[in-house]
Amino acid sequence: MTARPNSLSARDAAYHFHGYTNALRNEQDGGFVVMRGDGPFVYTE
DSSP: OOOOTTSHHHHHHHHOOOTTSOHHHHHHHOOOOEEEEETTEEEEO
16 A cells, blocks of 8 residues: 555554554555444545
């Protein structure tokens, strides 16, 4: 994943590592930011 330099996911990755994050998968695929949820659906950035 190539995040835009000033996107929420890029800023989050630069300044905070969440304790529940899978470190290996995060390194390989990058992270994501959940923008909203609607019932069983989750919408990411």
